[in-house]
Amino acid sequence: MSKQRKKKSAKTWERIDGRKQDELRPIHIESGVLPNADGSAYIEMGRNKIMAGVYGPREMHPKRLSKPNLGVLRCRYHMAPFSVDPRRSPAPSRRDTEISMVMRDSLEPALFLERYPRSVIDVFVEIIQADGGTRCASINAAAVALADAGIPMKDLVSACAAGKYEGKLILDLGDYEDKKGESDMPVAYMPKFEQVTLLQMEGIMSREETEECIKMAVEGCKKIYEIQKEALKKKYAVVREEAGQGAAEAPEFEPKPEPEPELEPEEAEEPTMEDEPKEDEEQ
Amino acid sequence: MSAKQEERSIVVPGDLIYEGRIRTGDNTYRDRENVYATKVGLVNYSKDRVSVIALEGGYVPLVGDLVVGTVTDLELGQWLVDIDGPTDAILTVSEATDKPFRTSLDMTQILDVGDLVVAKIFDLDRNRTPLLSILGRELGRVNEGFVIKITPSKIPRLIGKKGSMINMILKETRCNVTIGQNGRILINGRSRGDEELVERVIRMVEDEAHTSGLTNRIQEYLKSIKEEKR
Numbered sequence: 001m002s003k004q005r006k007k008k009s010a011k012t013w014e015r016i017d018g019r020k021q022d023e024l025r026p027i028h029i030e031s032g033v034l035p036n037a038d039g040s041a042y043i044e045m046g047r048n049k050i051m052a053g054v055y056g057p058r059e060m061h062p063k064r065l066s067k068p069n070l071g072v073l074r075c076r077y078h079m080a081p082f083s084v085d086p087r088r089s090p091a092p093s094r095r096d097t098e099i100s101m102v103m104r105d106s107l108e109p110a111l112f113l114e115r116y117p118r119s120v121i122d123v124f125v126e127i128i129q130a131d132g133g134t135r136c137a138s139i140n141a142a143a144v145a146l147a148d149a150g151i152p153m154k155d156l157v158s159a160c161a162a163g164k165y166e167g168k169l170i171l172d173l174g175d176y177e178d179k180k181g182e183s184d185m186p187v188a189y190m191p192k193f194e195q196v197t198l199l200q201m202e203g204i205m206s207r208e209e210t211e212e213c214i215k216m217a218v219e220g221c222k223k224i225y226e227i228q229k230e231a232l233k234k235k236y237a238v239v240r241e242e243a244g245q246g247a248a249e250a251p252e253f254e255p256k257p258e259p260e261p262e263l264e265p266e267e268a269e270e271p272t273m274e275d276e277p278k279e280d281e282e283q
Numbered sequence: 284m285s286a287k288q289e290e291r292s293i294v295v296p297g298d299l300i301y302e303g304r305i306r307t308g309d310n311t312y313r314d315r316e317n318v319y320a321t322k323v324g325l326v327n328y329s330k331d332r333v334s335v336i337a338l339e340g341g342y343v344p345l346v347g348d349l350v351v352g353t354v355t356d357l358e359l360g361q362w363l364v365d366i367d368g369p370t371d372a373i374l375t376v377s378e379a380t381d382k383p384f385r386t387s388l389d390m391t392q393i394l395d396v397g398d399l400v401v402a403k404i405f406d407l408d409r410n411r412t413p414l415l416s417i418l419g420r421e422l423g424r425v426n427e428g429f430v431i432k433i434t435p436s437k438i439p440r441l442i443g444k445k446g447s448m449i450n451m452i453l454k455e456t457r458c459n460v461t462i463g464q465n466g467r468i469l470i471n472g473r474s475r476g477d478e479e480l481v482e483r484v485i486r487m488v489e490d491e492a493h494t495s496g497l498t499n500r501i502q503e504y505l506k507s508i509k510e511e512k513r
Contacts, residue, residue: 038341039339056341056369057341059365059369059370068410112312112321116369117411118370118410119369147295147296147323148323148339149339149341150322150323150337150338150339150341150436151322151340151341152296152321152322153297153321153322154319154321155319156295190297192297192299228295229295232295232323233295236293236493
């Protein structure tokens with residue numbers, strides 16, 4: 001393996017999987033995959049396979065952990081025993097706890113937690129298959145799941161790592177590059193506000209390289225942001241097409257005067273509750 | 284001063300929907316001079332404001348809402364009711380019965396843990412905990428029927444404009460349906476088949492809430508099923 005790589009590097013330098021220096025791994029995101037959760041998402045980022053589920057806002061247990069003026073975001077990052085080789089213990093490790101905290105801190109700025117005092121929003125992330133950069137992929141999936149749960153957000157959060165491998169700066173490190181490389185820097189970013197919500201770094205880089213790395217990671221985040229948006233919209237596009245075929249007179253989605261979503265339920269509720277069923281019984 | 288999306292297009296959190304000064308409606312927020320969406324939904328531009336009709340969302344309790352909940356706990360003089368909201372709701376004895384509260388009163392006679400209850404939110408206390416009341420017509424413990432859950436943000440669509448959608452469903456299926464604003468729907472029909480039909484139709488409304496001409500489509504569907512039966 002290493003011999004092969006050396007031969008290659010003698011000619012032209014190439015990444016282990018043949019990507020360009022600033023190329024992301026192929027990403028696929030799906031939203032609304034878990035019917036029992038309030039919101040959910042599934043992400044495949046390279047060979048990472050990650051499922052995220054969101055519950056809430058709901059009553060917090062134990063109650064003493066809730067805050068009187070703010071909602072609480074609770075994240076749980078967990079790697080399945082079979083997600084890595086060799087098998088790992090399913091018990092939460094020190095690393096799991098840290099990544100849970102890191103995820104919470106990077107997602108919190110996007111939420112309006114002050115709207116849900118004494119409540120909790122739970123985010124569960126399960127790593128089904130790991131291939132480097134799971135914390136970034138987890139943040140991407142969790143952001144989509146939060147939006148899918150209908151939790152008010154300022155912006156989606158996208159995350160992507162950049163780092164240094166064999167002296168070259170590269171984007172979106174895979175497992176091998178992560179382990180063998182000189183440096184690794186995960187970045188989470190809110191593109192609409194141009195705010196970085198997570199910045200970690202491991203290894204050694206010069207100041208210039210660090211700056212270049214952040215720029216590269218932010219560019220990667222922007223690309224992922226578009227994929228996240230697409231994933232959220234895709235769920236509705238499919239239904240819209242089906243419905244369009246069913247109703248011949250309304251193939252395009254246009255605002256029609258009659259059947260519109262009406263946001264004043266109080267008014268509309270009275271007849272359904274009391275008048276209508278009564279009439280039926282009389283008949 | 285301009286709209287940045289097409290009317291009724293799907294937006295996701297963070298999407299810019301308006302540039303300039305305008306009143307912000309539901310599910311939007313302003314950052315300096317720009318208005319952004321905060322939820323997945325459909326943009327709605329009206330004369331003086333811009334809003335997003337949410338396609339997904341949890342239940343936010345409001346005064347006057349009718350809710351379907353489960354009694355989760357019994358305390359001295361009050362019940363705690365799970366209404367799928369951010370916090371549990373409180374139902375006090377004074378809002379459940381006309382009799383004065385005495386320690387000798389057996390509260391389980393009125394409601395017990397696990398009971399399903401239809402109640403109205405008559406107030407929010409200073410912590411914004413919903414306070415329930417079951418004094419009133421059609422309120423109180425539920426003895427028959429079954430409950431389904433849908434996304435609370437789609438309840439307005441299920442009711443329709445002035446009840447157009449739900450009244451049509453009731454007329455066509457002759458079932459008794461109680462819609463809780465919290466997304467729980469109590470269906471009580473003459474036969475299990477009728478109830479299952481209502482559930483199927485409600486799921487259809489939930490899936491296609493963001494499409495137009497839905498009431499007519501559901502009506503046609505119900506009529507076609509009726510004809511099949513004959």
